[in-house]
Amino acid sequence: MPSFVRPLGLVFFMAIAGVPAITVVSTSGCAGKAAREEVLVPAMRLASYGVEDDALVGVETLPLEIQEANRLIVKKFFGIIRDGDDAGIRLEAIGYWGRVRELADTGIEAKLEDEVVGESVAKLLSDRVSDFDRALRAYITRSPAMVD
Amino acid sequence: MPSKEEILEEAGKQILMEISIRASELGASFDAGAEDVARFISAKAAELSLAVDQPGFNEAVIAARDSVLLKAAGRAVVEADRWDETLKETARSSLSIVARLIPMLG
Numbered sequence: 684m685p686s687f688v689r690p691l692g693l694v695f696f697m698a699i700a701g702v703p704a705i706t707v708v709s710t711s712g713c714a715g716k717a718a719r720e721e722v723l724v725p726a727m728r729l730a731s732y733g734v735e736d737d738a739l740v741g742v743e744t745l746p747l748e749i750q751e752a753n754r755l756i757v758k759k760f761f762g763i764i765r766d767g768d769d770a771g772i773r774l775e776a777i778g779y780w781g782r783v784r785e786l787a788d789t790g791i792e793a794k795l796e797d798e799v800v801g802e803s804v805a806k807l808l809s810d811r812v813s814d815f816d817r818a819l820r821a822y823i824t825r826s827p828a829m830v831d
Numbered sequence: 832m833p834s835k836e837e838i839l840e841e842a843g844k845q846i847l848m849e850i851s852i853r854a855s856e857l858g859a860s861f862d863a864g865a866e867d868v869a870r871f872i873s874a875k876a877a878e879l880s881l882a883v884d885q886p887g888f889n890e891a892v893i894a895a896r897d898s899v900l901l902k903a904a905g906r907a908v909v910e911a912d913r914w915d916e917t918l919k920e921t922a923r924s925s926l927s928i929v930a931r932l933i934p935m936l937g
Contacts, residue, residue, distance in 0.1 A: 713915065714911035714912075714914045714915050715908060715911040715912040715914075715915045717911065718904075718907045718908045718910075718911035718912075719908055719911075722904045722907045722908070723904040723905065723907070723908050725904075726897075726900040726901050726903070726904035727901065727904075729897060729900060730897035730898075730900065730901055733890070733893055733894055733897055734897075794887065798886060799886060799887055800885065800886055800887030800890060800891070801882060801884075801885025801886050801887060801888075802885070803878060803881040803882035803885055803891065804882045804885050804886070804887040804888060804890060804891040804894075805887075806878065807875075807878055807879065807882060807890075807891045807894040807895055807898070808890065808891070808894050810878075810894070810898055811894040811897050811898050811901075814897070814898045814901040814902060814905075815897075815901060817901070817905055818901045818904060818905055821905050821908045821909070822908075
């Protein structure tokens, strides 16, 4: 067998065995990124309206002089989420979330105290805040395809 | 001493087996994910039934819907990450099988 046939044989083998796997990784290897952008962000966007409502009720429980600053934080946070900008969510929104979450929890407590909602309703509202928290954390955790 | 054709055939079988094992692992993971979401939906429906006569029931319905969507989306991300990881591992394994072949093919 001529010597040039050997590397050709190896190239052929890689083409049928090894390369398809690599090709799949390079073309579909960012399934995690797509799931975050095309599934998780829309779900967060939809849930954002209810969580924002709870957080804005929480703002109203604060002393008047700090209400506006907190309202701006809430508006800014949900604006970024609805915008769906990756860098905005990872770098900016995550910094606001701790405060927004506190306000949402406070808002739900206020709704319960004022009997705007019942206990089971309040529990479902609180669960949504926790689920939103988990979703946000899932978003900012980089997918394996994005790590390498 | 196996011939080059036999070495290549054996390596091809190893790669196919590798892909097949990882595919079945992924399939089991997808099933578990679907069951997890189904259980979550049942739990939310049960919680919602407790809230029927309470003030703010409409808010509860929307909150339950949001939670289910967030949960399902979260699972989708977990499964997609697992898929990415599996593809990377499969590519690595295939390459290492090919790399082991090079000295044998002389």
